[in-house]
Amino acid sequence: KAGVTQTPRYLIKTRGQQVTLSCSPISGHRSVSWYQQTPGQGLQFLFEYFSETQRNKGNFPGRFSGRQFSNSRSEMNVSTLELGDSALYLCASSLTGQGFSGNTIYFGEGSWLTVV
């Protein structure tokens, strides 16, 4: 079956703009989480959604937000982009969520965001 799909794969934005990234989880998965990966900070957890509700949030400013739709698809938004937001943004899905280690978390290929 299809894996986690993220769009777009690559994008360039200007400082001050906002961006929306999209994620389609594996069919049947209800949990979607987002991560940011930069060379300096590594992989960092942004937030997790389950049944359209944000269940947990990492330590990121309010400029980073997300939502989940009834079909489990998710979007994340970054407003007022800064140069430091340049990163690989990864979406991951699992059946019931990150807190239950009986179900594995699968990652998409990511969206490369460059802020200039």
Next chain:
Amino acid sequence: DAKTTQPTSMDCAEGRAANLPCNHSTISGNEYVYWYRQIHSQGPQYIIHGLKNNETNEMASLIITEDRKSSTLILPHATLRDTAVYYCIVRDSGGGADGLTFGKGTHLIIQP
């Protein structure tokens, strides 16, 4: 989640078994050991996970010590495509939805 310690980098000859160690001395009884790898510019790929027994799948084997304070990921016949950063992660078995904590991982380089 418990903290893990992995070597920064390792080399392995193509065709040989690659053994990647992970120390998780503070692991608690309900925490699983997970392994992921990340090939440059791609998303992390799930490899294998286990609680206390050794596990094997089509990609790798996971050996967990009896005291569960360390584990070893084994790639039985490494190929050049196995060159990647390998992450060892421990996760609680229930409750909460905290994100996975990725350390710096081990950069495995397969030599031809």
